[in-house]
Amino acid sequence: MFNVELTSERIARERLETRRKREAERQERIFKEKVRTIGVDVKALDMQVEEKKARKGAYVLLKADAEDRRYNFEACVHQNRQKKKSREMEKALVNYRHQHQMPSTRREFDLNDPDCYRKLDPGDAQMMLPGLAGEEQDSKSRLKRQKEQLREWLLCQQKELRQGKLRKKRVIKGMMAHSSMPWTWCLVCVPARTGESPPRACNRSFSSRSTRSRRRR
Template identity: 35%
Template sequence: MLKLQIANERDRKEAQNRERRRQCELERRSRIFNARNRKIGVDVPFLERQIAEKNAERDEQKRRDLAFAQQMIKDSNLAVVLEARELEERRRIGVEIDAFRHNYQRMEDRREYDLNDPEVLKKQLPPRASDGDPVGMSSAQKFEGEDLNYEERKKLMASQKNAWLEQQVQERKAAEEERKKAEAAYMMAIKARDARASELDKLEQECRYRLGQANLRYNEALAAEKKQLEQIIKEQEEADNTAEIYNNLTSDMLTENPDVAKSAFGKDRAIGFMYKGMNQEELKKFYAAQKEQMAAAKAKREAEEKMEAEWQALAKSIQREVARQDIQDQRLRREIARQLMEENQLMALQQKEKEKYYKEVVYNNTPTDEYYAQFNTTTR
């Protein structure tokens, strides 16, 4: 037989201890092998502030939940009260509806009660009771196609037809009388309207005639006044034209009086719109001053040309000096570039020799992956 070992209490405790140590080792390894916590550390004030914020948020949430629960209790109580009131109101309305139906909507008061009367058969008379032909209880009371109330129904239909015809005749007579009255009233209204329209037309024609006469008299008065005013304006214009012609003929402008151009601000000043030109003496002075101005302008122009030539010569000499300095700077830059290239080549050779030395002498024993794998395998 196969013998199985049964685990006792001590084995279970030992297994629990091993599992607890294994979990602790995994947690310790996750903390120690975490490069961020090992190199940077944990921001304790920030964590404390987060804990405080979480606690405050938790307290605020508890307060809100408590307030919400209290409000829910109040709302529930209010809902219970309102529901009780609603049920009471519905019960009261139901009682009133039942009382109204019992008092005013009874089954026997309905219009179609004779169709739904459960005792209608008990209340009906036998079909053969009207024709005086007695039959027994076990005999057939009525056959298919038999009409026992034909005579009575025929009389009723004839009387009803006569009543309908009489009613139609009366209605037609009343409608005809109403139509005649409406036509008479309409004709009277048309006649009154036509009479009023003709009266208003006569009044309008009379008003237009009077208004035309008044406009004609007013226009005649305006024409006479306009004609008189035009005559006065024409006479005034003729007088003004004659005076203007005389004034122009005798004015200083046409007579060219030189004294009228003299200004009150000095003897050398003249009034522009009355000035008639210079005399011979003034013309001689003007021409002499003009020649002097021309000579001064010529001398100024020659001096400016001489100065411009000197500036051009100076600019050319500066350009030549700048070109010579640029050539010298280019030569110096080429020499510096050549020296720099030689120094870079020498440094490159030295770097290659240094790398060769490190590779062949210093770094000849390169560690493998097995060498690194033996580290950080446990926290102890």
Template identity: 35%
Template sequence: MFVFTCLVRRHGNSLFAACSTCLVRSFKMLNFQLTTERDRREAALIDKRRALEEERKKRIFNPRQRLFGIDYETLQRQIEEKRHREAEEARIDRIFDEQRKKNDEVALALEKKEKQERMRLEQEVNYFRRCCQRPEDRREFDLNDPDRMKKAAPPRSADDDDQCGPSSAQKFEGEDLAGAERAKVQRDQVRAWLDQQMMEKEAADQERKAAEEAYREAIFARDQRALQLDQMEKDCRKRLEEACLRFNRALADERKMEEMTRLKREHEDCLAEMYNFMTSDLLTENPDVSQSNLGPNRRIGYLYKGMTEEEKKQVREYQLAQIEEAKKRKELEKRMDREFDDYINGTQRTISLMDREEARKQRELIKSLAEENRQLAVEQKKRKEFLENVVYKNTPAPEFYDQFNKSTR
């Protein structure tokens, strides 16, 4: 089998087609195995290469993947962003779960506390009803008393009862003569019941009085404590007011002394100012005091009493000289303005002439470019006709293009 495989690889399909029949007959005669483990491995390798070739064809013949490829960096970045987003969502979910657990614990604690408070209130209400709102303490208990008939007086207390007349149907001939004794026993029993009720009522009254006394003592103690706190607050406020009063008095005395000192100082300053003003150089009109230390011709404004005739004459001559100088300066400025206007006008005329010359050159350049473009269009048209009529006469058939892209090698 190995020799046969080598011959097939060396001589190709022609040798295989010629010798296959003879070899099969020989194998059948010698009872050889047609396929071995090595043949199966080679067949698996061939199938694998075929599958890889098909995958390669799909990848290469896909123009989008062949031209653009796969952006692995973008895919990796998207994967990282997705992982980061999922981790952030998981972290947020954990935070919400922890917060929900805390809220549930708080809610359970509050519910438990509410249940305990409700139970305590119900116990207090039941205790109050049991101790202070008993049925036997009600005003209409005698109407709803189940032992009312037992406690009530009998219709007839004796055989000679005046309340039982002929129509009362309470006294008959042949009655039991032990009725009086039985009535006495009944009265004793009723008396015992009444004594028991009185004792119970008295015990209830004593218990209620004790509770009221304890409540009054608690209220009295609270009132006494409130009075003590109020008295302490009043004493503290009183001491604070006294301290503020002493401080305010000290401040008032200090301000009064400061005011007296200020008035005294102002009075002394006024007297000194009046004396200085009366003996000043302004009222005495001393001309020497207006001389300034900054120069021989400088004067002090607030001590200056006016110019002399000589100084007035000098000032007038200086003013006339300034007027003449101003007239000359204005004439010079007018002459310079006229010259500048003449220069501006000449410059504008020169610029206008240059703009006209530039526009003329631009028009000539546009005309030459248009002529050149027209010639180029004619030449391009002639070249296109030459290519269509001479060069590209033989158009390829579809079979020419079908022979490409048949293999990846």
């Protein structure tokens, strides 16, 4: 006999096969380690966050680079304008000096004129004396005389110092010889010359006896 399949049976069979297929796929996802995913994938989320940050940082860098290029361009333009303006001012200043401030228009130009000798007439030209201007001819002899004079002065000073020392020594010896006198004058009041007399009163005078007693002590 012929097997006749009803429509309802066919639909039920297809539904059953579909459920079996879904169950097999579900079991494969659950029990297979390579395909199974339980919970949230943290690594994927972290990678997405890092990519987003990288894109944002690249955008910020590009924006800053564009601003830097714009600022550099504006600075170069401003610098070129300033240089051009300064060149124009210098050129105008040089032109003004050439037109209105020439050296020949100054009052003292005749003193500093480099062509003054060329402008002189042959009759007015004078021959310069030999040697430099202001140079002394007998400078060596003058220096020699100055050295001799300085040497004589030094010798005279040394002689006067020796004579003064000898006078003081003579006066001290004379005072020591007359030590029997009741009063003896101090060395400050000693006369500079032997012919002079000592002063009448001196605060530094002292008795010869007191000096002897002090020396003994």
